[in-house]
Amino acid sequence: xxSTKLYTAIYVVLFVLATAQVAVERAGxxxxxxxxxxxxxxxxxxxKALFVVGYxxxxxxxxxxxxxxxxxxxxxxxxxxxxxxxxxx
Amino acid sequence: xxxDEATRPDGGASDGxxxxxxxSAEAAGNPVTPEVPAVDHDxxxxxxTDGLPDSASIKRWLVTxxxxxxxxxxxxxxxxxxxxxxxxxxxxxxxxxxxxxxxxGILGPVAYNQAVSAHGLLMVFWFLSPFAFGFANYIVxxxxxxxxxxxxxxxALSYWLYLFSGLLYGVSFFQGSAFSGGWTMYAxxxxxxxxxxxxxxxxxxxxxxxVASVTIGSVNFLTTMHRMRAKGxxxxxxxLFTWTILLTVWMMLFAFxxxxxxxxxxxxxxxxxxxxxxxxxxxxxxxxTHLFWFFGHPEVYIVFFPALGxxxxxxxxxxxxxxxxxxxxxxxxxxxxxxxFGVWMHHMFLTSINLQAKTLFMATTIxxxxxxxxxxxxxxxxxxxxxxxxxxxFLFSFGALxxxxxxxxxxxxxxxxxxxxxxxxxxxxxAHFHYVMVGGVTALVGGLYYWFPKITGRxxxxxxxxxxxxxxxxxxxxxxxxxxVVWETPRRVFAYQSSxxxxxxxxxIGGFLLGSSFLVMFYNLYRSxxxxxxxxxNPWEYASTAEWTIPSPxxxxxxxxxxxxxxxxxxxxxxxxxxxxxxxxxxxxxxGGELAHETGHEDHHVSxxxxxxxxxxxxxxxxxxxxxxFRNGSLVDGGMGGxxxxxxxxxxxxxxxxxxxxxxxxxxxxxVTHSEKWPFDGVExxxxxxWIFLASDVxxxxxxxxxxxxxxxxxxxxxxxxLIPAAHVPLPGLINTYLLLxxxxxxxxxxxxxxKEKKGWLLGSLVTTFVLGVAFLVNKALExxxxxxxxxxxxxxxxxxxxxxxxxxxxxxxxLHGAHVAVGLLITLYMIVRAARxxxxxxxxxxEYFGLYWHFVDIVWLFLFPLFYIL
Numbered sequence: 001x002x003s004t005k006l007y008t009a010i011y012v013v014l015f016v017l018a019t020a021q022v023a024v025e026r027a028g029x030x031x032x033x034x035x036x037x038x039x040x041x042x043x044x045x046x047x048k049a050l051f052v053v054g055y056x057x058x059x060x061x062x063x064x065x066x067x068x069x070x071x072x073x074x075x076x077x078x079x080x081x082x083x084x085x086x087x088x089x
Numbered sequence: 090x091x092x093d094e095a096t097r098p099d100g101g102a103s104d105g106x107x108x109x110x111x112x113s114a115e116a117a118g119n120p121v122t123p124e125v126p127a128v129d130h131d132x133x134x135x136x137x138t139d140g141l142p143d144s145a146s147i148k149r150w151l152v153t154x155x156x157x158x159x160x161x162x163x164x165x166x167x168x169x170x171x172x173x174x175x176x177x178x179x180x181x182x183x184x185x186x187x188x189x190x191x192x193x194g195i196l197g198p199v200a201y202n203q204a205v206s207a208h209g210l211l212m213v214f215w216f217l218s219p220f221a222f223g224f225a226n227y228i229v230x231x232x233x234x235x236x237x238x239x240x241x242x243x244x245a246l247s248y249w250l251y252l253f254s255g256l257l258y259g260v261s262f263f264q265g266s267a268f269s270g271g272w273t274m275y276a277x278x279x280x281x282x283x284x285x286x287x288x289x290x291x292x293x294x295x296x297x298x299x300v301a302s303v304t305i306g307s308v309n310f311l312t313t314m315h316r317m318r319a320k321g322x323x324x325x326x327x328x329l330f331t332w333t334i335l336l337t338v339w340m341m342l343f344a345f346x347x348x349x350x351x352x353x354x355x356x357x358x359x360x361x362x363x364x365x366x367x368x369x370x371x372x373x374x375x376x377x378t379h380l381f382w383f384f385g386h387p388e389v390y391i392v393f394f395p396a397l398g399x400x401x402x403x404x405x406x407x408x409x410x411x412x413x414x415x416x417x418x419x420x421x422x423x424x425x426x427x428x429x430f431g432v433w434m435h436h437m438f439l440t441s442i443n444l445q446a447k448t449l450f451m452a453t454t455i456x457x458x459x460x461x462x463x464x465x466x467x468x469x470x471x472x473x474x475x476x477x478x479x480x481x482x483f484l485f486s487f488g489a490l491x492x493x494x495x496x497x498x499x500x501x502x503x504x505x506x507x508x509x510x511x512x513x514x515x516x517x518x519x520a521h522f523h524y525v526m527v528g529g530v531t532a533l534v535g536g537l538y539y540w541f542p543k544i545t546g547r548x549x550x551x552x553x554x555x556x557x558x559x560x561x562x563x564x565x566x567x568x569x570x571x572x573x574v575v576w577e578t579p580r581r582v583f584a585y586q587s588s589x590x591x592x593x594x595x596x597x598i599g600g601f602l603l604g605s606s607f608l609v610m611f612y613n614l615y616r617s618x619x620x621x622x623x624x625x626x627n628p629w630e631y632a633s634t635a636e637w638t639i640p641s642p643x644x645x646x647x648x649x650x651x652x653x654x655x656x657x658x659x660x661x662x663x664x665x666x667x668x669x670x671x672x673x674x675x676x677x678x679x680x681g682g683e684l685a686h687e688t689g690h691e692d693h694h695v696s697x698x699x700x701x702x703x704x705x706x707x708x709x710x711x712x713x714x715x716x717x718x719f720r721n722g723s724l725v726d727g728g729m730g731g732x733x734x735x736x737x738x739x740x741x742x743x744x745x746x747x748x749x750x751x752x753x754x755x756x757x758x759x760x761v762t763h764s765e766k767w768p769f770d771g772v773e774x775x776x777x778x779x780w781i782f783l784a785s786d787v788x789x790x791x792x793x794x795x796x797x798x799x800x801x802x803x804x805x806x807x808x809x810x811x812l813i814p815a816a817h818v819p820l821p822g823l824i825n826t827y828l829l830l831x832x833x834x835x836x837x838x839x840x841x842x843x844x845k846e847k848k849g850w851l852l853g854s855l856v857t858t859f860v861l862g863v864a865f866l867v868n869k870a871l872e873x874x875x876x877x878x879x880x881x882x883x884x885x886x887x888x889x890x891x892x893x894x895x896x897x898x899x900x901x902x903x904x905l906h907g908a909h910v911a912v913g914l915l916i917t918l919y920m921i922v923r924a925a926r927x928x929x930x931x932x933x934x935x936x937e938y939f940g941l942y943w944h945f946v947d948i949v950w951l952f953l954f955p956l957f958y959i960l
Contacts, residue, residue: 004841011834018826018954022819025959030817034807041955049948056837056944058937065768066780073784076343076430077791084379084795085802087434087442088371 010051017048141645141697152698154241155645159248160227161544164537166252167220173259174211175604177204181583182568182597188585201583202269203262209272210292213392214299215255217530221395222306224536225334227544229310231636231643232331234319234652234659236759239312239774242699242751243305249706250302254295257710261291264717268292271581273385276366276377280358281720290359291717293352298713300349304785307342310334312778318765319635321654325419328634329405329412332419333398336426337391343430344387346785350792351380354901362721363890363897365800371441372803372894376796378440382433383792389525390429393493394422396529397464399536400486402634404468406539407483408475409631418467421460428457438509447506454504461497465490480629481554485535488562489528496524499573514580520572527565534561534610541614542628546641547621553613560606567599635659646695651763662763695759701751708747711740722890749919773934779941790949793905794956797898804894812895814879814888821872822958825865826950829910832861833947836940843933851929855921858943862914869907873900899957906953909946916942 021041024030029037054060059067142149150162181204184196191198226244230237238244261267265286270278274293277283281290314335318327327335355377357363366373405412412418434442434450468490477483499521502508512518541549571592572578578585578593585593627637638659639648650661718725718733725733761774769777801809810816835857842850876888876896884892890900916939923929929936 004838007834007837007841011830014830015827018823018830018951021955021959022823025817025819030959038960041959042952045951045955048951052833052944052948052951056833056947057941062772062780063769066772066777069780069784070787073343073346073787074791076347077788077795079430080347080379080383080792081795081798083434083446084375084799087379087437087446088375088799088803089443 006055010055014048014051017044020044151703152700154237154245154699154702155697156226156230156237156241156244157544157643157647159244160223160225162223162248163219163226163251164223166248166255167216167223170211170215170255171220171607174208174216175607177208177211179600179604180204181208182600184583185585185593186597187590187593188587189583194583196583198583199266199269202271202581203267205581206268206271206274207258207262207292210268210296211255211258213272213388213526214296215251215258217392217526217533218303219251220530220533221334221337221392224330224399224533224540225310225337225395228540228636229314229331229334230317231639231647232328232634233314233317234322234635234648234654235313235317235764236646236648236695237697238309239317239758239761240309240778241695241697241758242702242756243309245699245702246705247302247306247309249703250298250305250709253706253710254298254302257295257298257713258292260714261288261295261717264288264291273381274355274377275381276355276374279355279377280366282367287717287720287725290356290720291714293356293359294713294717297349297352297356298709300345300352301709303341303345304349304782307338307345307785308778308781310338311342311781312774314338315769316764316766316772316774316777317759317761319652319654319659320763320765321656322765324767326654329401329415329418330395330398330634333394333401333422336422337394340387340391340394340426340429342781342785343788344384344391346788347380347792348384348388350789350796351377351384353905354380354793354796357897357901360716360719360722361890361901363901364894365796365897365901368800368803368894370803372800375437375440375442375803376799378437379433379799380792380796382436383430385436386433387426387429390425392526393529394426396489396532396536397422399532399539400468400489403482403486403532403535403539404471404475406629406632407478407480407486408471409478410471410475412467413470413474414463414467418464421463421467424460425457428453428460432457435504435509438506439513451504451506455501458497458501458504465494465497478630480538481549481551481558482535482539484555484558485538485561486532488558488565489532489535492524492528492531492565496521496528499524512576515576516572516578516580517576519580520569520576523569523572527569531561531565537610537614539629540636541617542624543636543641543643545618545621546624547617547619548624548628549617549621550613553609557606557609557613560602560609564599564602564604564606568596568603569599571596571599645697653763694757696756699751699754699756701747701754704747705744705751708740708742708744711736712744713740715740745915752919775934776938776941779938783941783945786945790905793902794952797902797956800894800898809895811883812893813899814876814881814884817959819954819958821868822954825868826954828861828865828868829947829950832858832865833940833944835861836936836943840933840936840940843929843931843936846930848924848927848930852921852924855917855924859914859917859921862910862917865910866907866914869903903953903957906946906949909949913939913943913946 021044024037024041024044029040053070059070141153141155144150144158150158153159153162180196181201184194184201186194196204226238258267265288267286268274268279268284268289270284270289279289279293314327314331315324318324324335354363354365358366366377368376401412401418432450432453434446435454438447438450472487499517503512503518503521538549538554541547575585575589575592578589624641626640628641629637635652636643648661650663653660653662715733715735715737718730718737724730758774772780804812835854839851839854839858842848842854879888886892888896890897920929920936920939
């Protein structure tokens with residue numbers, strides 16, 4: 001697959017996934033089972049993000065060390081967010 | 090101790106790394122043999138000065154981008170802030186001579202609060218780290234064998250933003266009053282209802298500018314240290330000072346991004362009228378403490394690590410022995426750097442965090458003391474095994490070790506939850522952290538004496554140096570030790586029990602002794618710069634790092650050739666020809682080397698001068714000073730409002746114009762062809778810089794999103810829906826998602842078009858990106874306009890920034906994202922103009938790097954969309 005075709009295919013996937021997130025809400029899942037729907041919607045966002053990072057930003061083709069740097073930042077804020085939220089539970 | 094051990098500069102053969110410090114392997118007695126040609130100081134040495142004015146002219150210091158000049162600027166400026174912060178401290182000590190009622194004594198109540206706050210902020214931010222970074226700027230490139238930092242103009246920019254941020258803080262004293270809520274700036278005391286002065290806002294904005302400087306510096310140092318080491322110099326073999334700076338900048342990158350988030354939210358509360366810190370539930374005050382200490386604890390090590398690096402270097406040099414357990418010492422530092430992000434709640438034992446969190450963080454706090462024990466013992470054992478020479482730099486470093494041990498042990502008390510209940514808010518804390526922080530300063534002062542001959546080419550006066558140390562050490566302990574004795578004195582205020590007065594008087598005397606010891610230092614160093622004995626390349630026996638193999642002071646481009654460690658010791662390859670693959674030494678005879686050098690010099694000629702970093706600094710200063718005139722989204726009343734607006738607009742024009750000028754200006758950074766690049770081989774410098782910057786932006790946005798999650802959890806995640814006009818309205822967000830995704834795709838198309846050299850496509854897709862970005866902002870503006878003027882039962886007055894915490898988080902978080910989009914659009918516009926003139930064809934890198942930023946902004950939106958529109 002040429003790069004242009006690959007990029008276009010990813011664009012279509014991103015478009016569909018964004019629509020799917022709203023579809024989950026429109027279908028009423030959020031009012032039926034809030035946290036399950038919450039998880040589905042956030043996972044869809046994460047998948048989209050991975051596509052953009054991996055292919056549009058070419059992280060897939062960079063040395064792993066660059067991914068680790070980004071992962072380091074991500075882990076730091078996740079630790080902050082979850083520990084802070086837990087501390088007031 | 091065997092003779093063998095004592096006589097090797099690099100110490101032990103124990104782990105088979107005779108080259109660990111990247112030094113020369115020459116045996117003792119022969120302090121490093123510099124394979125360096127003699128320098129002709131009169132003609133400027135080997136290197137042309139590249140249009141850089143002479144160091145006697147002021148212009149030189151405004152335009153220089155050379156790392157050594159910038160290092161000197163950092164050192165001089167940080168010493169100015171030491172005096173600034175130090176005078177404030179002495180004023181406080183005079184006030185504390187006896188317990189007084191408010192209004193008595195030299196400082197009024199508000200003046201005292203300003204002095205306490207400014208002393209803390211100036212010393213921690215504007216003195217300590219920049220002092221260490223003066224050395225880092227000067228020494229690190231020399232130790233790793235680089236001609237300069239990766240981005241010399243950004244390095245100068247870091248300095249100017251630092252200087253102007255400090256000046257901005259100074260100005261805040263003249264705008265009513267400077268920030269007076271303590272250096273930790275706890276909420277809700279920090280919001281305008283309690284600290285209404287404009288000066289308090291300016292102090293906060295000064296910190297924002299300081300953090301910008303730090304972030305740029307971190308990106309620069311990380312790129313440099315990872316990709317510009319001399320051939321054969323692995324990370325493992327870096328000298329210990331460079332090691333500490335490496336770990337420091339990694340911590341800075343992530344920690345300061347969290348502080349930036351906290352400061353931006355505080356600025357927004359003060360300028361725009363959002364209500365994050367005015368909340369009355371858990372979230373109001375706790376949000377600040379979480380963000381601040383998530384930064385604040387790593388900051389302790391950010392400040393202390395460079396001092397540790399100086400201690401390690403000087404201990405090795407002045408004991409003639411390599412540090413004991415070098416590998417373990419480095420391993421311990423790496424552990425501390427990682428652990429430092431997992432201990433922040435020990436600053437919050439007296440807040441309403443739950444007992445489980447307290448217990449967990451008590452355990453991690455004890456955990457972080459363990460690697461430090463290892464480092465302390467490694468240093469002590471190095472002394473035991475070595476042959477100590479009591480020169481001034483060593484005295485200060487040794488003093489620092491003693492002080493740090495006292496500071497460390499007294500800190501363990503505070504890490505225990507039950508003891509902290511008693512000690513919190515008392516002078517125990519004040520004494521403890523001064524023993525640690527000023528303990529670190531002690532080592533850095535040692536560093537100043539240690540590198541003074543390298544930087545100036547002159548020796549300082551050893552006797553006066555020792556006098557300085559004696560006064561300093563006695564003064565220090567007279568000042569801070571009594572604080573442990575009368576630890577029940579309440580912190581931050583000037584009232585205390587009268588029976589404590591004698592101890593406070595001893596402390597005041599100690600404070601003046603400590604302060605006056607610096608007069609001795611300034612006199613000594615000032616005299617020595619002019620009259621000191623000429624220093625040789627390496628005035629210290631056994632100093633083994635690379636900066637001692639070149640002249641004092643080093644020539645503009647540092648080395649007489651390309652530094653190389655591949656055959657086990659430092660040599661300089663002739664950079665005119667790769668033929669010298671054997672690590673050949675530059676031919677020094679009769680100027681031959683100079684000629685040979687010049688031929689190759691044309692190929693990677695390095696620039697050293699640009700005025701634009703300075704101008705950006707001026708612009709930023711004016712912009713933020715102008716911004717300080719806002720309160721709740723509108724200007725202060727009267728004529729001053731117009732003045733502030735004028736400053737803001739002028740500053741914005743100057744900043745933007747100078748950034749464009751800097752982009753257009755031809756400038757050549759140092760060549761990286763011959764360097765070690767682990768672990769970032771194949772990621773070009775600018776690209777790596779962009780990625781590292783994005784990592785800090787992940788933390789910035791993450792902290793914003795985390796703050797939103799935190800306040801929403803505190804409020805009740807699903808009850809939150811009562812705070813917004815209508816829950817689950819995804820349509821405006823979905824449209825914007827489509828717009829941004831499409832714009833990401835068009836940037837990718839632009840990159841492909843540039844690769845394939847199709848100008849029409851390139852222009853078309855860049856214009857498409859611009860139009861889509863504008864559409865995104867227009868859609869957002871329409872949505873905001875609608876929300877501002879919503880009329881519902883729950884929100885009869887509309888839903889604006891100040892309505893409630895949900896509106897505050899919504900507007901600020903999506904607004905920050907919108908600002909990122911706007912910046913991206915400005916860059917797009919610039920690229921459209923250049924592309925129309927035929928740029929980028931066959932050279933898609935600029936578009937790729939811009940794409941990294943633009944896609945990142947897209948990704949952030951992918952998470953803001955569900956969080957703010959669906960859930």
